[in-house]
Amino acid sequence: DIQLTQSPSFLSASVGDRVTITCRASQGISSYLAWYQQKPGRAPKLLIYAASTLQSGAPSRFSGSGSGTEFTLTISSLQPEDFATYYCQQLINYPVTFGGGTKVEIK
């Protein structure tokens, strides 16, 4: 199975900060990577797919990059509604796997 390792697992930041989250795959996954945002008590919401394509309706301050084994999710200017947990997910082959999550909290 392909393992996804996210870093950091916890991040404290202020409104307006630029935030970067990394996801590393245990083997190459081309661009078959997606990013999700999850708020407490809510289902995850798709932000980015194919490593860098913004999902319809997701704010443009979110961007994704990378290919192969290293990927990043960037929030260009953190907003109050962005405080949440973020997960990466791969599907180059089954089983689908998720990263362990990165919790973004208010500094």
Next chain:
Amino acid sequence: QLQLQESGPGLVKPSETLSLTCAVSGASITTTTSYWSYIRQPPGKGLEWIGSVPYSGSTKYNSSLESRVTISLDTSKNHFSLKLTSVTAADTAVYYCARLSSNHDAFDIWGQGTVVTVSS
């Protein structure tokens, strides 16, 4: 607009079978670009993929659960279902149904989630 709604018991006894249904509205489950999926999240933990079933093709399961899990489609009711047998406390989680889009290789539509507790 595609929407998913889970239903099922919130409490299941150990060794019994967990059964959930996900009603699909706004689209047919016979669409060829969709894999109908379940994902779970134990309390305070991350996301675990359970399995995905297409209308046409083979069902895929997480190998750690494969001996206990079945996901099936009911085209007459436009819904899909999860059965997990021989449950233990480790199966306590929020269970989500979701659409895995083969166009995006990502879960683009999610149900609201349902809490299932395994306890006697």
